[in-house]
Amino acid sequence: xxxxxxxxxxxxxxxxxxxxxxxxxxxxxxxxxxxxxxxxxxxxxxxxxxxxxxxxxxxxxxxxxxxxxxxxxxxxxxxxxxxxxxxxxxxxxxxxxxxxxxxxxxxxxxxxxxxxxxxxxxxxxxxxxxxxxxxxxxxxxxxxxxxxxxxxxxxxxxxxxxxxxxxxxxxxxxxxxxxxxxxxxxxxxxxxxxxxxxxxxxxxxxxxxxxxxxxxxxxxxxxxxxxxxxxxxxxxxxxxxxxxxxxxxxxxxxxxxxxxxxxxxxxxxxxxxxxxxxxxxxxxxxxxxxxxxxxxxxxxxxxxxxxxxxxxxxxxxxxxxxxxxxxxxxxxxxxxxxxxxxxxxxxxxxxxxxxxxxxxxxxxxxxxxxxxxxxxxxxxxxxxxxxxxxxxxxxxxx
Numbered sequence: 001x002x003x004x005x006x007x008x009x010x011x012x013x014x015x016x017x018x019x020x021x022x023x024x025x026x027x028x029x030x031x032x033x034x035x036x037x038x039x040x041x042x043x044x045x046x047x048x049x050x051x052x053x054x055x056x057x058x059x060x061x062x063x064x065x066x067x068x069x070x071x072x073x074x075x076x077x078x079x080x081x082x083x084x085x086x087x088x089x090x091x092x093x094x095x096x097x098x099x100x101x102x103x104x105x106x107x108x109x110x111x112x113x114x115x116x117x118x119x120x121x122x123x124x125x126x127x128x129x130x131x132x133x134x135x136x137x138x139x140x141x142x143x144x145x146x147x148x149x150x151x152x153x154x155x156x157x158x159x160x161x162x163x164x165x166x167x168x169x170x171x172x173x174x175x176x177x178x179x180x181x182x183x184x185x186x187x188x189x190x191x192x193x194x195x196x197x198x199x200x201x202x203x204x205x206x207x208x209x210x211x212x213x214x215x216x217x218x219x220x221x222x223x224x225x226x227x228x229x230x231x232x233x234x235x236x237x238x239x240x241x242x243x244x245x246x247x248x249x250x251x252x253x254x255x256x257x258x259x260x261x262x263x264x265x266x267x268x269x270x271x272x273x274x275x276x277x278x279x280x281x282x283x284x285x286x287x288x289x290x291x292x293x294x295x296x297x298x299x300x301x302x303x304x305x306x307x308x309x310x311x312x313x314x315x316x317x318x319x320x321x322x323x324x325x326x327x328x329x330x331x332x333x334x335x336x337x338x339x340x341x342x343x344x345x346x347x348x349x350x351x352x353x354x355x356x357x358x359x360x361x362x363x364x365x366x367x368x369x370x371x372x373x374x375x376x377x378x379x380x381x382x383x384x385x386x387x388x389x390x391x392x393x394x395x396x397x398x
Contacts, residue, residue: 001042001043001046001049001050001091001094001274002090002091003085003092004085004087004089004090004091004092004338005090005092005291006046006049006050006053006197007053007072007085007086007090007092008091008093009035009042009046009050010050010053010068010072011069011071011072011093012035012068013028013031013032013035013050013054013068013111014054014058014065014067014068014069014071014072015067015068015069015255016035016058016068017031017054017058017068017300018064018065018067018068018303020056020302021064021300021304021314022064022151022303024045024304027300027301028054028055028058028298028300029253029298031052031168031375032050032051032335034157036050047063048384050157050339053072053075053082053286056075056078056079056300057071057072057074057075058071058300059299060074060075060077060078060103060105060109061074061103061104061105061106061395062104062105062106062107062109062110063103063104063106063108063109063110063303064109064303064352065103065104066103069085069093070101070102071103073086073096073100073101073102073103074103074104074105075077075369076102077102077105078116080255084168085094085132087315088258097147097207107126107127107129107130107304108126109302111304111307112302112305113126114340115290115310115342116341119341119342119343119346121292121341121380122344124382125380125382125383126294126295127382128380128381128382129292129293129295129296129341129380129381129388130295130296130299131296131381132168132275132296133168133187133297133381133387134165134166134167134168134385135164135165135166135167135168135169135172135184135185135295136158136163136164136165136166136185136188136191136327137141137164137165137166137183137184137185137186138162138163138164138174138183138184138185138186138218138221139163139164139182139183140158140162140181140182140183140184140221140250141162141174141218141221141224142220142221142224142249142250142251143180143181143182143249143250144177144182144183145162146161146162146163146164149177149183151177151183151220151312151372153166153170154177157271157287158188158191159188159192159368159369160188160191160192160195161195162191162221163188163191164183164270165188169337172185173222179248180247180248181249181250182190182355184217184249185212185214186214186215186218187386187387188369188384188385189293189339189369189379189384189387189388190214190215190339190386190387190389190391191218191387192282192367192369192370192379192389192391193215193286193335193337193389193391194215194219194222194387195392196335196337196365196367196393197219197222197279197284197333197335197393198282198333199219199223199227199229199282199284200221200222200227200281201223201224201225201226202223202226202227203223203225203227203280203281203282204227204228204229204230204274204280204281205219205223205228205229205230205280205281205282205283205284206230206232206268206280206282206283206284206327207219207228207229207230207231207284207286207323208232208283208284208285208286208320208323208324208327209232209233209285209286209287209320210231210232210233210239210242210256210286211233211235211238211239211286212238212239212241212242212262213231213239213241213242213245213246213254213256215240215284215286216229216231216242216245216246216251216254216258217245217249217251217254218372219284220249220251220253220254221249221251223253225250225251225252225253226253226397227253227255228255228257228280229251229253229254229255230254230257230268230308231254231255231256231257232256232257232258232259232268232272233258233259234259234260234261234263234264236258239256239258242254242256243256250326255271255320257271259370264323265323265326266281268327269327279327279328279329279330279332280327280328280329280330281328281329281333282328282332282333282334282335283324283327283328283333283334283335284334284337285320285321285324285334285335285336285337286337287316287317287320287321287336287337287338287345287349288312288313288316288317288336289338289339289340289345289387290305290310290313290340290342290345291339291340292305292339292340292341292342292388293338293340293341293379293380293381293387293388293389294339294385294387294388296381297387306358309316309343310345313340313345314344314345314348314349315386317336317338317345318349318352318353319336320398321349321350321353322353324336325353325357325360325396328396330396330397330398331395331396331397331398332393332395332396333363333395334393334395334396335391335392335393335394335395336350336376336391336392336394337389337390337391338389338390338392339387339388339389340388340390341378341388341390343373343378345390346373346376346378346390347373347374347376347390347392348375348377348390349376350375350392350394351360351374351375352372353394354375354394358394359397360394360395360396360397361394361395362375362376362392362393362394363393363394363395365377365391365392365393367391369383369384370383370384370389370391371383371384373390374390375392376391376393377391378390378391379391
């Protein structure tokens with residue numbers, strides 16, 4: 001593909017991504033994969049170049065652009081070399097019309113920029129959310145140790161005991177260590193979120209919103225494969241991916257349970273490991289959220305949010321905290337995590353929970369990263385080089 005054709009391909013993809021953002025359709029990475037699956041003639045260099053153009057244009061736009069062409073014209077304001085490719089030659093985009101407008105710049109849609117500002121995310125903190133995320137690994141201590149593991153590339157040792165960092169795009173999926181379960185891809189902040197639960201060998205632990213099980217695997221390693229660990233979720237597709245991952249990681253202790261919305265308590269309490277008093281030692285609540293802390297990986301996600309969705313997330317988060325409180329035994333603990341930097345999904349939910357649950361305490365987290373945010377800790381890309389997280393540890397009365 002000639003440079004102009006790459007720009008036109010990026011415009012076509014941006015059209016699809018913008019439409020999907022408006023209609024809650026497929027994410028950008030899936031749309032890009034589908035686009036090139038139907039265009040086998042595009043080589044690897046073409047695919048990388050087009051993908052780079054697409055994500056650069058997404059990051060350059062604040063509000064949702066009117067179309068892909070406007071988004072690319074916004075990127076051309078930053079990189080004038082792109083504008084010269086709007087000449088209609090070689091399958092490139094048509095020349096720019098007099099008065100044709102580029103998409104608006106900015107950090108996010110105006111309402112969301114204001115909302116994040118109220119949560120003290122502005123300036124450099126905000127700009128860092130649209131940077132490029134590195135690739136972090138967690139060495140699986142059920143099979144290996146960071147100090148002895150040999151990998152094709154030498155990664156940066158992170159503060160997390162088994163964390164390693166590589167450049168974005170490092171092909172770790174092709175490494176034997178990845179295929180054989182010696183390492184897992186996991187953001188450094190996510191590794192500390194799991195560490196905050198302080199799961200110990202022999203305990204009974206529930207990962208309440210396990211998804212595909214990334215944090216569940218980290219908990220199994222922390223527990224040294226001893227005790228009881230239940231992974232639950234309402235999404236059959238995501239939860240089904242946990243079993244092969246657990247087998248590859250050597251995490252034989254993990255059990256999984258697909259739960260029906262509205263029947264979570266009833267179904268989880270039927271789990272044989274539940275103590276006679278009906279409680280477990282610890283529950284991890286990695287709650288569904290807006291994902292504002294993950295924009296480095298999914299920058300188009302900021303175009304998908306609205307007030308109604310945020311209100312829905314807040315209701316789900318409060319519901320899950322209530323559920324977790326009914327699952328832990330006296331003296332047990334909950335770690336509440338969201339990959340959001342909006343206070344209404346972080347400290348606001350914990351403050352509401354604590355106000356209605358006398359006797360519960362919020363524990364100070366012993367983390368080398370982050371800053372205290374009310375009754376929890378906040379991690380951000382700017383200060384910590386991680387995805388954005390809010391983490392709180394709550395203990396039930398004895």
